[in-house]
Amino acid sequence: MTADTSAAAPRQRLRTEDDPxxxxxxxxxxxxxxxxxxxxxxxxxxxxxxxxxxxxxxxxxxxxxxxxxxxxxxxxxxxxxxxxxxxxxxxxxxxxxxxxxxxxxxxxxxxxxxxxxxxxxxxxxxSFANADSTAYVGLQNYKTIFGSSEFWQSIVNNILWLLIVPALVVAFGVIVAVLADKLSATGEKVAKSMVFLPMAISAVGASAIWLLVYAYNNPGQPQTGLLNAIWTGLGGDPQTWLAIDTLKLNSILLMVILIWLQAGFAMVLLSSAIKGVPEDTVEAARIDGAGEFQIFWQVIIPQIKGTIITVFVTVFITVLKVFDIVYVTTNGAYGTNVIANLFFNKLFAASEAGQATAIVVVLLIAVIPLIWYQVKHFRDEEAGR
Amino acid sequence: MSRSLMKDGRPRSPFSIVTMTILALLWTIPTLGLLVTSFRTRDDAATSGWWTALFNPFGADWTTSNYSGAWTGADLSSGFVNSIIVAIPATVIPIMFAAFAAYAFTFMDFPFKEFFFLLIIAVMVVPIQVAFQPMLNILGPRGLGISGQYIAVWLLHTGFGMPLCIYTLRNYMSTLPRSVVESAKIDGCSHFQTFWRLVAPMSIPAIAAFATLQFLWVWNDLLIAKLFLKSENTTVIVKLQQLLGSQGQGQELLTAGAFITIIVPMIVFVTLQRYMIRGMTSGAVKG
Incomplete structure (x- = not known):
């Protein structure tokens, strides 16, 4: 690379020397x-x-x-x-x-x-205009959406998604990264690719995969869905899992799909952070008599905190906009609706652009703290460069 | 307690081996179920679990007719072609624009540089849903009238991918030695020449990383394709979503259809994942 530039240099100089x-x-x-x-x-x-x-x-x-x-x-x-x-x-x-x-x-x-x-x-x-954005209607759209129970249910579901999914994704990512690090080189590679592979699958494809797991057949017939096969094997009656609203079970089963998709991403970043933890800090703790569990919590975790936060925020942003999985599996039925799906149905199926954009504004307000965080994080990083 | 050692001298950890095997299987079994089901006949798939076929492979009815049915009958073939036509330009074009911007953000100093870059970072978090109604107006019949065509989707993916692309490439370029660019300048190279001859070739790993991510994102996208492509131009993912929506008949085509949509991103992912992991970790993991 450098040889190439120095070879090109004299030619460039000659040209400029004619008329400096x-x-x-x-x-x-x-x-x-x-x-x-x-x-x-x-x-x-x-x-x-x-x-x-x-x-x-x-x-x-x-x-x-x-x-x-x-x-x-x-x-x-x-x-x-x-x-x-x-x-x-x-x-x-x-x-x-x-x-x-x-x-x-x-x-x-x-x-x-x-x-x-x-x-x-x-x-x-x-968001202050009517259904086809041709005339202003003041705060009417906001009154409509804030007055609908569907909207509040979606907000509650979104909060639930945000509380559960990013935390579990990070937890799985850390567990897989730590345990894989203790395997042989080949074992680590194979195990990690198996967890990483779903990252290539679309949310629609993943929904198809998991709809098969959650499939329901009438009692008495053989169950073709893995979950019902296990459930009936344990002596239960077959369930239409995605219709069960109790304790938000159906929403949680949909969250499983996203966790399954995202864990690989978390694992890759966390694994590379864990490999960056200096061996002598772990060794020193071991000499001091710390157990593996103590080493994990008191030596490794504090040193990969930055990456944990980065992964958490990235997944958090993804979850905030979760749409495909809910749209494809239940389309918000049985109390599983989320904000992005509500938005899509208002815009696409109901042609209510005013209400749809008002919903996006709510989403926009929700990301303001994240924007602030991203900017601050970047500044800190630049200062440390 | 005696523990056996691995080749590299570290002790074997039975707990890790057992837990990781379980986790890796948990992560693989759902996909395996889809793959096995896609090769089963409709009757077989409806009357017994896919695992029974796996335990008794010679007693089960295997078929590839689901694939031919999904490919021609459910017309996934045209969706497949559309997906390729949508995804490749939507991956390549943003990189061209972003690479120049990333070069300027890395190697040049100018007023408001920080402001513009912070703008890019802020915009990375903004949900793309904000763009839909305004862009439907600009691209739709009330505006340019190109909504429904490939170009609308190329444009949108280019815009939406741009912030992350600029950010990723800039992070990578800032790890390149600044002296290389400065010596090129002393030798009389213009910025344009320095970019083409030095910085772009040196940034190939980051470009490959972003290209993989963007390709997966465009190929797997449902939202933009559904809103901005008319039905004869629509992607394979939208076709699969429509198959999923039609309950009852055609259920046996669904699993084969799902696998058809997965296969291309899977190949891209497996071949380029080394670059992708390097790009992701160099961009995001700083501590």
Missing amino acids: DAHLRTNPIKIGIGIVGMIAVIWGLANLFLAFGYYPEWFGNKFVIGILAIVAGVGGAALLFYFLNMFVEGLPRRLSEGVIPYAFILPGLLLVGLMLIYPTFQTINY
């Missing part, structure tokens, strides 16, 4: 080509991509569109930055030094602005 100050002055040709190039690229890309949408038949088949999209997307982005860079280089040196960082971050930031920041404010705005 060339790059300090304005270069109108570069500015011109840069501007024209950027406009051409944006115009061309916009038209091509709109044509994908409006006239898909022009391109023959879907694969042509897909491949063109990759080539145009990647090549277009590269070209755009190329012309942007040329434009900035054409500016006088002092100006160009100041402008180029913004040129690099602008395309990315614009997309974030269009897709996330502008909609945040627009959603707050729509």
Whole structure:
């Protein structure tokens, strides 16, 4: 890598030696080509991509569109930055030094602005408007949702999910990480991949898998669901598990699906943190006569606290937005509804954009402390860098 | 008490072996159940548990007709093609934009740099649900009229993936030696050249890590595909969700369908998980 740059260096120097100050002055040709190039690229890309949408038949088949999209997307982005860079280089040196960082971050930031920041404010705005966002209705949407028992039930369920899932995911992650660390190298690898694998499975796929586990057949028939097979094997009557609201059993069974999906993620991060715990701190505790259990709680846990919090917060954010699992399995029936599913049904099935956006605003308020935490965490991390 | 030793000299821990075996089985059995059921005939699957077939493999009726039924009959094949067309551009395009931004955030100093980066970090937490109604208006018939097409979904996934991508790549790039970039500058390389020739190639592990995560996320997404793709463009995950919704007939296709949706992310995951783990741990584990 370094050899390559030093080889390229003399050539670069020679060019600038002809007119050492060339790059300090304005270069109108570069500015011109840069501007024209950027406009051409944006115009061309916009038209091509709109044509994908409006006239898909022009391109023959879907694969042509897909491949063109990759080539145009990647090549277009590269070209755009190329012309942007040329434009900035054409500016006088002092100006160009100041402008180029913004040129690099602008395309990315614009997309974030269009897709996330502008909609945040627009959603707050729509939450005061009617079902198709055409007229303001004041606080009506909030009155409606706060007056519905379904909303409060969803809030209670969401809180339950938040109390149970992140804690159990972290606990499982720690247990698996610690125990796997004590296995032989092969054993550790195999065991960890088995726990990690569900991370590749979609929530819809996971729901299909677990619906099979929770399946119900009439009494007297052989049970094809694993849970009912075990339950009847122990002498119980077959149950329609996801319809049992007592003690929120059905919600808890849905939480199992998410815990199953997320434990691998927690394990990977926690395992790498545990491997980073210095061996001599563990050894010192052992010499002092500490048991394995004491070492775990008093030596290992304090040293991986940072990672535990990171994993907890990440899972917490995922759980706050949990949707697919509930939508696919019960769609909120039998008292299992959650906020994100309620939102989806208001927006998609009921076409009540006003109420849907009001629900999102509630969700948004719930994440404000998390935003504050993320920002603070980042600042602490940067200070320690 | 004598304990046997492992090859590397550490004592064997029977407790760990037993507990980990149980946990690993618990984590695998549900998926195994799906896999076994997907190869059973409808009658077999309805009248006995999948484990009976596993204990008596030669007495059971095995079939692959569920797969052909799900692939053609339930039309998962078109969903599969759509998923590929949606997922690849939606994985590659955000990386292009994010890599330049991450470069600027890592190697350049400019006013409001911290403000912009904190904005990125804050936005990572914002639920994507905020975007749906406004984006339905912008992309739908009241706006550009491209809702329902692939482009709408590419655009959305690019925007939603951007903050995490910038964050991951910047974290990785800040571990690269700053001297490399500075010496390139002294040699007369522009930032554009430094990015292409040095920083982008050196960031391949982080790019691979993010690409894996983003691909899994796009492929497995239900929400955006359901809201922003019309039915002939919809993904295999939405098709599976529709299969799950139609109770009764076609139940035998469901398990095969579920496995069809799982297979691609599984292959991507297994081949690239080494990169992914490295990227995840270098980005998130700092203490």
